[in-house]
Amino acid sequence: MSEALVQRDIPDAPAPGESYLTAETGLASWLLTTDHKRIALLYMAAITIFFFLGGAAAVAMRIELFTPQADLLSDDAYNRAFTFHGVVMVWFFLLPSIPNILGNFLLPLMIGAKDLAFPRLNLLSWYIFIIAGTLAIYTLLAGGVDTGWTFYTPLSTAFANGHVLAAAGAVFIAGFSTIATAVNFITTVHLLRAPGMRWFRLPLFVWAIYATSIVMVLATPVLAMVLLLIFAERAFDIPIFDPLRGGDPILFQHLFWFYSHPAVYIMVLPSFGVISELVACYARRRVFGYSFMVYAILWIALVGFLVWGHHMFVSGQSMLANLAFSFLSFVVAVPSAIKVFNWTATLYRGQIVFDAPMIYALGFIGLFTIGGLTGLFLASIPVDVHVTDTYFVVAHFHYIMVGGAVSALYGGLAFWWPKITGRLYPEGWARFGAVMMFFGFSFTFFPMFVMGFLGMPRRYHVYVPEFQVWHVLASAGAVVLAAAYLLPMGYFAWSLVWGRRAPANPWEATGLEWQTASPPPVENFVTPPVVTQAPYGYHPEDAGPPALDRAAHRPQGHQP
């Protein structure tokens, strides 16, 4: 007690146990912070802006595609819109979203650490991210890029008129931020686990972020390399991909997909972690097959590196290579299926609570299952030949990355919102938003499977009239989906002012992050935690979950 009093006398040193949100105030205390929790919020602010920008491009596209002919956008404007949408959504929204918001906030809390291993590096990677993002926005303001987010050569090096170098530069710089964050996460998990937090006691979210970080560190340099080669060819006219001067345009595709296929797993692995936390908490059960879940994550991270050639079945690649990549793509489907089965089995004999995060999680499982199953179509060479580069592929990867990863992000934000802000979100609105996101998403993207199978190529500004009915359905669904994305921003903001104050553990969840105050103190834990048991101890090993005695979550009601 006397120690605390002494500390209070020192200016700028917060009292032990004081919330990270109020310990210091002023803009500089945020922009120069090294607290992982504050940096997570900085990322949240930046990533939300990019989500709006990328979403605005999608809205422009869906309006344009309402009719077969060109009405809103010119050819070039449309091409720039989908390129901007892809670049921003992949590198400035999906890749950083869960790792840098939830990962940054939760990783040290979940393993019982005070902060990440390199707090200043953490802040630096946010600044690198902001520089990269500013360059991406400059690219848009300067007129945009018209290559698609894939930057295929020789179109991008010799023919495109847009600001290819600025866009590639933005992605190149963002890569340094990704690598810095990933190194930080890996080191933290290795070195800063609380006493007793053995590897197989780690929550699955930590495993997912750890595996993602390894993929980031290994894959991102390949992206940097291929972007430098684009730079060399476009800026200095050194022929690397130009076939007329001894270059090879296919080389680009190999290098690009060697990065970009693992990048798909960078986008979706963290959401596996989120969903495992949510399903266990709201089913009140230990995760079924915990060790299999861990091995599945690692297996996906490893084999994910070996399947890039399935993006190139019609590129002129040899049949032998096609067969090898097809085989490996089927093999990588197995661990994803295991995860779906295990989440489903976790519900068995549970005490299932249908709060908003659980609805997001169940929606995730459904949409991810459809996304994964259509992956089997694309791994089959003859079917892929027909549907590759059509809306079938567009639908497939949106099911994984938007139906999957974005549902998990929203579910995770709701779940950890009390921990992050100290306030409870309004449950009724949140449930409504979660259901609306599931239906809005399905309504938008399911028609794309149909029109893709019918032969509608992707990246088409105008299209033949027989596809219109499916485009109209997709555009109509997009209205619902957009509302489902905006609504949570509204009620989250509402909760900051009028939401009920959250107790330390409003969901009676296991996990170290729930054992400290909401919001956590600057040093995360007033007394450093010691771990004595496996994660997800929602019920004794030899009995089912007890009846849940907490009141149903109705925070929008009157204050007790």
Place this chain on the structure above:
Amino acid sequence: MNPLTLWPVAASEQAARIDTLFAGLLVLSGAILLLVGGLLLAFGARYRRGSHVRRGELPGFLRRDVEIGWTAGTLFLALFLFWWASTLALRGNAAPPDALEIHVLAKQWMWKVRHPGGAREIDALHVPRGEAVRLVMTAQDVIHSFYVPAFRLKQDVLPGRFTEMWFRATRTGDYRLFCAEFCGTQHSHMGGMVTVMEPEDYTRWAAVQPREQDLAGEGAALFTALGCAGCHAPSAAVHAPRLEGLYGRSVPLADGSRVQADAAYLRDSILQPKRAVVAGYEPIMPSFEGVVDEADLQRLVAYIQSLGEAAR
């Protein structure tokens, strides 16, 4: 096409086989989706909070055996699908030797087609029903992709390289042709029609097209103009490989390996003659890189090919 059609028209031999595989995948994934969705709903209803059902310890067999069981089951299913898809891919892989060969040149933003008899078309392709047709394709600028949904076929068309695809159309009619690889500003306008006709109608159609010199004929003129004939003609004094009957043969190389003298090999040899030197010859041929463009290369290769067929 009826706007509410769910299944695209199938107009090639390959299409029917691929549709079977697609339907198989659809049934299988539908079953898995129903299983997962059904279990989610059933568990959700039965084990909702506070419901009065037994929730004891999980039976021992559920913990491990079931996990191993569905891992193995999923793996076998994946391997089965791989086997099914791959045998299908291999079956349709090689074009029959007597296939009708049509040349396609892609450029921003049009498809230029040349038939064996010299008929030309732009953004259109006429083919006879029931006959194997092989498309030999190249691009002049960026990567394009030749896509005919009714045939379930797509092949990227690359600058600086020949790619091929083949099909046997089974139904007469007009079918959409699209460019499927994003190729710049007017990508979405780069398409046309493939018209499948009865063989006798095709013959009649080809006969009334403006008769221009065919590809091989133009190639012959180039062969002389570029000086190729100075070494490769039968009468030449220089010790250079003879080209009569070369096309399609297996050729021994100086490094001891053998290579199939196909269009791609001929093309490489014109551009990079020192890369694969034929056994018994000096590497004295100059490169024609930058001298001949893609269209000329198609003509030269067509000419050498015609020499091959003449000698056979």
